[in-house]
Amino acid sequence: ExxxxxxxxxxxxxxxxxxxxxxxxxxxxxxxxxxxxxxxxxxxxxxxxxxxxxxxxxxxxxxxASIQSAVCGLSGLQNYRFGKSCSVPYPERNWFPTTPLDTILSNFRQDLHTLVFLDIKPDRHMSVPEGVELICRMAEKCGETAPPLYVGMARAGSESPSVFAGSAEDVMNHDYGAPLHIIAVPASLHEMEREYLEIFAGLKRE
Known part of the structure; x- marks a missing residue:
C-alpha cells in the first residue's frame, strides 16, 4: 500500500x-x-x-529519465553517436546467441557506440564483468576480434552510481558493486569523450 x-x-x-x-x-x-x-x-x-x-x-x-541519457551523463559519450542497442542474455544449455556481437560490430564499423543491456533473471542480475566476458566469448566463437574498450556502469540514476572504463581485462577485474549494471561499447573517441572518461571513469591515459 x-x-x-x-x-x-x-x-x-x-x-x-x-x-x-x-x-x-x-x-x-x-x-x-x-x-x-x-x-x-x-x-x-x-x-x-x-x-x-x-x-x-x-x-x-x-x-x-531514460537509461540512455543517464549513460551519456555518466560516461561522457555523446548521445548522437550511439547506434542500435542490444541485450546480452545468460546463455543456456545448447543456446549461446552471438547476435549481440553482430550489433556491436556493425555499429563499430560505422564508428557508432553501442549501449548493451544486461540480462535480468528473478534470482540474479548480470554484472558488467559477466557481460564483457560473454561478449569476448562471442567474438572467439565467431572468429572476430573483440572490441578493445568498454565502459561499465552500475546504479545509474541513483545516489551511488559507479562507472569504470578500460580494456576487457581491466573491466572484468573491476568491482562495480550492486546492480543494476549496463555496458557501453565505444567506437572511436572524440577528444572530449576520452578526457571525460579519463577524469570520471578511470580510463588509462594514452
Missing amino acids: FYGKPVTLLNRDDVERFPGKILDAAAEGDAVFLTGGDPMVSTTHADIRIRAEERGIATRIIHG
Whole structure:
C-alpha cells in the first residue's frame, strides 16, 4: 500500500505475458503502471498502450529519465553517436546467441557506440564483468576480434552510481558493486569523450 492505495508488484513475465491484469484494473477505474526509466522505451509498454486504446481505456504518459541519457551523463559519450542497442542474455544449455556481437560490430564499423543491456533473471542480475566476458566469448566463437574498450556502469540514476572504463581485462577485474549494471561499447573517441572518461571513469591515459 502507498498513500492509501493498493500496490501490486509485477515481474517481467507478468507484464510481457499477462498485461490483462493492468488493463483490467484500468478498465475499472484509475490505475497507474509504474516502471523505472522512460516508460515508453520498451516495446512491451507500447503494446500495452495500444491494447488499452483498443479497449477504450484512456491513457496518459508521465515521461521519466531514460537509461540512455543517464549513460551519456555518466560516461561522457555523446548521445548522437550511439547506434542500435542490444541485450546480452545468460546463455543456456545448447543456446549461446552471438547476435549481440553482430550489433556491436556493425555499429563499430560505422564508428557508432553501442549501449548493451544486461540480462535480468528473478534470482540474479548480470554484472558488467559477466557481460564483457560473454561478449569476448562471442567474438572467439565467431572468429572476430573483440572490441578493445568498454565502459561499465552500475546504479545509474541513483545516489551511488559507479562507472569504470578500460580494456576487457581491466573491466572484468573491476568491482562495480550492486546492480543494476549496463555496458557501453565505444567506437572511436572524440577528444572530449576520452578526457571525460579519463577524469570520471578511470580510463588509462594514452
